[in-house]
Amino acid sequence: MGVENVEEADNSSSVSDSIEGRLSNFKITSSSCYSISDVTIFKYCLGGLIDKALLLKEVATSASEEELFRLANEVSLYSGCSHHRRQIVIAKRLIEEGTKIWNSISQNNRLIQWEKVIFEIEEQFMRITCSSTRSLTEQDFELLRRIAGCREHMGQENFEKMWRWLYPVMFTLASDPINTTWNSTSPKWIEGFITKEEAELSLQGPRGLQEPGTFVLRFPTSRSWPHPDAGSLIVTYVGSDYTVHHRLLSLDYIYSCEERGVNLKSLEQMLLAEPELSRLGRQDICF
Numbered sequence: 001m002g003v004e005n006v007e008e009a010d011n012s013s014s015v016s017d018s019i020e021g022r023l024s025n026f027k028i029t030s031s032s033c034y035s036i037s038d039v040t041i042f043k044y045c046l047g048g049l050i051d052k053a054l055l056l057k058e059v060a061t062s063a064s065e066e067e068l069f070r071l072a073n074e075v076s077l078y079s080g081c082s083h084h085r086r087q088i089v090i091a092k093r094l095i096e097e098g099t100k101i102w103n104s105i106s107q108n109n110r111l112i113q114w115e116k117v118i119f120e121i122e123e124q125f126m127r128i129t130c131s132s133t134r135s136l137t138e139q140d141f142e143l144l145r146r147i148a149g150c151r152e153h154m155g156q157e158n159f160e161k162m163w164r165w166l167y168p169v170m171f172t173l174a175s176d177p178i179n180t181t182w183n184s185t186s187p188k189w190i191e192g193f194i195t196k197e198e199a200e201l202s203l204q205g206p207r208g209l210q211e212p213g214t215f216v217l218r219f220p221t222s223r224s225w226p227h228p229d230a231g232s233l234i235v236t237y238v239g240s241d242y243t244v245h246h247r248l249l250s251l252d253y254i255y256s257c258e259e260r261g262v263n264l265k266s267l268e269q270m271l272l273a274e275p276e277l278s279r280l281g282r283q284d285i286c287f
Helices: 019-023 038-046 049-060 065-079 084-089 091-106 114-129 138-148 156-173 176-182 196-202 252-260 267-272
Strands: 002-005 111-113 153-155 214-218 234-238 244-250
Touching (some): 038 049, 038 065, 049 084, 084 156, 091 114, 111 114, 114 138, 114 156, 138 156, 156 176, 196 244
Antiparallel strands (some): 002 244, 214 234
16 A cells, blocks of 8 residues: 545646547447447546536436446556546446435435435445445534535536545445445544544644554545545654645555455555554554
8 A cells, every 4th residue: 555645626628738649548348339439538537627517417328338348448548647547436326326326315405404404315325335334424414515516405416526536435444344344434444424623633742743653544524436546545653853744545455355255464464564654643642
């Protein structure tokens, strides 16, 4: 498991500055049973986040899961970013389940009460994540409402904004190794839904920042589908320079081992094996 420095801002308009050069070095071969064109692949690789979302919504309505899986692999290859793969793979389910849920709770009404949404989201969260012990808290729902951009009432646009953030998170938590870590609440290894600022504040002690190596694990609130890092985990920690750092966890190794049925260390063990991390924040116990 690796860590990468990360700055939280949704301003990435293209996959890579060198993407056109990479694309020119490959030739995509299409078969008669593969309906997604080369042009679609190129557009996805070169487009911004809004372009990607619109394209996936269009493709997912008619493409099969197998076709989306192939599209995901090809985009990952030609863009040089494997993180795009997961966002494409989940596109069909994200769109279909989101549409079904909104239609169910809205009953053709333009606006619905936020309190009504909470019960449905809680049910879907427990179902998709297969979480049997840890549900969402009032703090979690407050953050979801802020992400949605609504108050007492929610419209479809608000719901879709929230769903594009929440679904990748639920998909991540459905992974067995990460699900186990999420359900660990004593100590709590993964914080609830908190912002970057709240994570930084949690690392403050009575006399300033806590000891170097102290960290909390969270989901980035500025990463929504189809951003390649949507649903990822970020470790916020105190560095040896006594400043707060934010690093994106690369979970590809965990997913790869899970797909191949290979036993691996727990996420907790892998975190503590990182030289920069030694103590879980917001806890009284040192590790």
